[in-house]
Amino acid sequence: MIIAPYWCDPQHLGQYRIERFVRWLSASGVVVTIIASAEQETFSKMEWGHLICIPDPLGIYGKKSDQRFSSNVQPKHAFVVKVRRRLRLLAYALLSPDPGVLWARRAMRHPLVKEYAGKADAILSSSFPESVHVAASHLAFRFQLPLLVDMRDGWLDEPMKPLLVSSALQRWREGLTEKRILKQASLITVTSERWKKMLVERLPFCREKTVAITNAYPPGSQLPHVIKKDQGRHLQLMYAGRIFSSRAERKIADLLHPLLEGLPKAHGNLIFVGDLSTAEIAGLRSWEERFRAINWTIEIRSLVPRQAVLELLTNADGLIMLSSSQASIPAKLFDYLVSGHPILAIASMDSIVGEISARLPQLFVAEYENIENATKRIEQFINACQECITYPLPDEFSDESTRQQFMAAFFDAVEKS
Template structure:
């Protein structure tokens, strides 16, 4: 049986989709003749925690841990709220930033390259070099962000010549929030240099989106494969569908994900349709940026709004499956075309229709269309958004609102792990 060592910052009890990708791969790799070994920090700073995920870690899985120095823990002494938001990727608009926020962003962007976990690179290379000399491992896998994980792989490649597969859950220099980090020209060049080194040195690269694959293929001659995130067949207590016409967004709603036309469409439908006004409910579950809440208040939706903080993975699944319509929103920029949120795949199997709003030519649009799981709109398309919501509302009133998906099996965690195993065996 081949052995792979997986270097990941996010691991239970961390919450969010980033941890679930490799938790599920580790669960199913042994079925494909591959034994995974996890290497993760002993004392990480996780902005989100979901202790329920610890129960999913296979009992026989070997997990190696090594201490990490966390600057975010120190920054939290200055402002815990700002630190948690920045480490989660919630960055307010320039005009909304106070002096402390601007200072923290400047320091994060220019002194912690590629990210604040850079101090784990040298201790990890030392620890893993010693481990690999004593234990046979066929392939090293690094998964980022944080992209400092890839620099651990890069150094091990240089020192030991290991087979190395680099998994990019998000882009590096093209990630949506990169321009907000107040990078100096020298810092930007350093990011680009490190990204190029990783892309040229890894034996194989995996991305979670087709757009990122295309971007990386323009930067390296190494093979770049797409293995998206996916869904697992999970047994969760089934709740009855909401009695209200609930439109729910499950997961963080960052400040840039703020489609004014969507909120305005809700407001106009409330004014134009008495039944809709009585039945409509907007649910936002997870961290929500202040500009989003301000826009919702501006369009007089506060009385229809249900806010919930971060919930466990199992509760998130329940909320998805009991909602009438699921909302997916991405920032309206070219840089976000390749972002495919992990929750999309859970949405796909929820049997609830999806209302998605995002940029032109997004990968999400392709998947929703191919799987017949909802409709995708651009930010300016208020008239079309209104028509779709009204159409779904009429189905709700008849008790006929449901999704009819096709071709979902390709996105099951087991099927995706088989694809990953084939890529590993080819190294």
């Protein structure tokens, strides 16, 4: 059984990871039951098992409207954004570990969920949000099943919730919950070796049962057919996704200042594609004049479905990302790899992204706090873009490689329990 309230939202990053787990388990003969959120209570038989949907009292989860991909959607008024932000902070203060705990409690008490939990061999939950682990922990304890905890991000390590940064009381409260659940867990999976290191240093009892299983580029991925580009064509550099991060404050300047200093004074286009906030769009617009001075334009495009994004990436000359995390490997990196194009990461060399770049020639890391370093790395990145270098797909992040790691850890944990 997998607790994944966001399963019905195909654009949710967590859905991509759970989709891999379901596909791998099903291929190995494991019948999967997913507990998800939807507008209506439903039970469906699926090719891989069963889908039980429990309505979310707060409407946090579920499939989002296709209007998200419409260029006609207007940015929310600043006042509305401010009010919603304050209500969100209040909800996180009152509901621990997060507002999703109301759905989690409803799901874990539902008769159909309890019926299928009683038939399961293990309970798996994947955060963020951490409230999924509350439901999974309860069901695993009640039915004496092995608990498998998947942490796409840290809980108390580099926390995504502002309240965990600002409130010692909240850290203490959630720290107790995290420690109890992880002690109960038979297996803990994280998405990088750096996450594992940080977790084990803080909670040594996790050492023997924690396995790093990264995300992966899509199965069956092949490098696109390379078309020789016109030498007079302007360089097209693309950034996909949000700029600001939930985990730590990132500034537009962290991304654009190194580029302004390092890009050649030749004609080129910086293209941003994604569900950008009003603040992000305004931030980008404020830099347009400075980039025009070096013959570069900033182009902002609306959010499009993931498959369309993958196609756009192949048409660019180079790809750009920003990472302020020490432990997280940005999800966009795995989509970027499939393009075969050079990738510029504005990040710290001490981070996991910097560590990966040492064995991934496709990835150029420029440190935003070291402009001299950044300028040199951006120059190398631009040269690779101009030479139309195509990089091979790394086996390390392939679907098959991560499948083998996950299935070995899964069956080992279940058999030992």
